[in-house]
Amino acid sequence: MIDAIKKVPLLVPLVLVMVILSISTDTFLTVGNLENVLVAAAILAIPGMAMTFCLAMGEFDLSIGSTVSLTGVVCCSALIAGQPVPIALFLALAVGAVIGLANGVVITKLGVTPFIATLATMVIVRGASLAYTDGHDQIVSSAGLKYLVGGRPLGIPMPIVLAVVAAALGWWTINRTRFGRWVCAIGSNRDAATMSGLPVDRIRIAVYILVGLSGGVWGLLISSQLQKGNGQLGLGFELDAITVVVLGGTALLGGRASIIGTLLGAVMIETIRNGLNLLNTPPAYQRISVGLLLIAALALLAFRREDRGAKPKRALAGVQESAA
Template sequence: MTAVMRKAPLLLPLLGVLIVLSVTTDSFLTGANIENVLVAAGIVAVPGLAMTFCLAMGEFDLSIGSTVSLAGVVCCSAIIAGQPAAVAMAVALAVGAAIGLANGLVITKLGVTPFIATLATLVIVRGLSLAYSDGHDQIVSSAALKYLVGGRPLGVPMPIVLAVFATAAAWWTMNRTRFGRWVCAVGSNREAARVSGLPVDRIRIAVYVLVGVAGGFWGLLISSQLQKGNGQLGMGFELDAITVVVIGGTALLGGRASILGTVLGAVLIETIRNGLNLLNTPPAYQRISVGLLLIAALAIKGIRRAEATTMPATAPEVAR
């Protein structure tokens, strides 16, 4: 039991929340609602998984929200221009990859620290998205795009299917491939990794490209739901992505990563959001709850960690 708890510290709080919600509302445990929660969790889990790699390196990408917007705009404008949906989606993902590549290059070749580099990208890409769409909604009516979110292969909603695949791929990459070990090595101690001969710059760039593509994919999912792209979508999404990873237990210092934790983090966050809506909680209180959750999750971790070691968690919290 303790082994499970250590591996998946979120299970207990998640169960707790589930029980509370089942008792306080009669609509939580319905099939439709559970499906809603899992679909929402699946949608945020995919970029969350990519962000897990980034945090495992001890870095983070603040620009993913803007990537969501630009990818959505590009995809929808392409469809409006008459391109087949598959082409439009591929282009959007390519745009995401390009943004990731730009982030990676600026960070590794120009030596700009990730916080500022991705902050700058956040601002620039948002500007690009607004400029490209000229401030107008790009409205589409595309069944193919819709399938990303509305499709039900074998009766299971597509986002859940996508999330399951993504989780499996992420878990495999992180835990069973060289690349996963490299990412954690870079996160533990970048200089040591470099000295041991690892292609540190290429690893970092690869991770940023991964996050960029995931951001593009997130943009496709949102555009699929809303059947439009515009320059305002995705604001604040980077916080969502980072939150699910952090809650899931991946240390901000890098070096360790919990894929399962990220997925459970996504489920926990969406469950709580859903629960608050079902309970008709006023918006002001909803905002507080996310903050308190974050603090609580890490306070618990901190207390346990403090008991385990005597060193305080004090090393610089940012990318070295």
């Protein structure tokens, strides 16, 4: 039991938060409210899975919030133009993938640092989204798009189904595939990974494409909820995506990833937001709470950080074999 708690340290604080909220408000533990929390957490966890790979690689992507906006307006505009739902969804995901590819190429081939490259992309994509809509909402009424959030296969809300599938694939990739080991190896020591023969640049580009695609999925889910696209959607979402990953225990400096931790991080954030809503807390303070959670998670990681000198050996174990 103690070993399990050490592997998933966020579990105990999450339980404590839920106990406090159940005492503070009578409506927190109702079935409908808990389902709302899980749906919101699932929507946040999906891009969190992709961001987990990025942080495990020792990098991050600040453009995901802008990607949410642009992919949402592309999808809704395509629907307004009379395109079938599958085509509209494909176009939105393609836009997300292209944004991720652009980030990866600029970072790996032009040598621009991830912070500067994705910050620039964030501004460019946000501007493109506003220009594309001319500042106007792209309002739709699409049952097919609505199914992404409102559908209930086997009685389970669709976002939860998607998050479970994403978590299963993410866990399997990180723990059972060469790609997952290579991502963590790059985060541990990029130079050593290069010397071991790993295709470092291709892996980094693939991870950024994955993050771009997840931003596209996030944009589709938000547009499905609101039934509209808007150039202002997704503001600050990059903070949420990074926070759930760090809160879940993935090392900010790379080399280690926790998919289960990311899931719990999403549940933690949405539980707190839900509780603050039930307690009639102003939205501004909800944003403050996310920032405080990020600071607390970083402080905890710094406190619990293992000997950095041993990390490259652990993360690169077996990499030469995999690359051979």
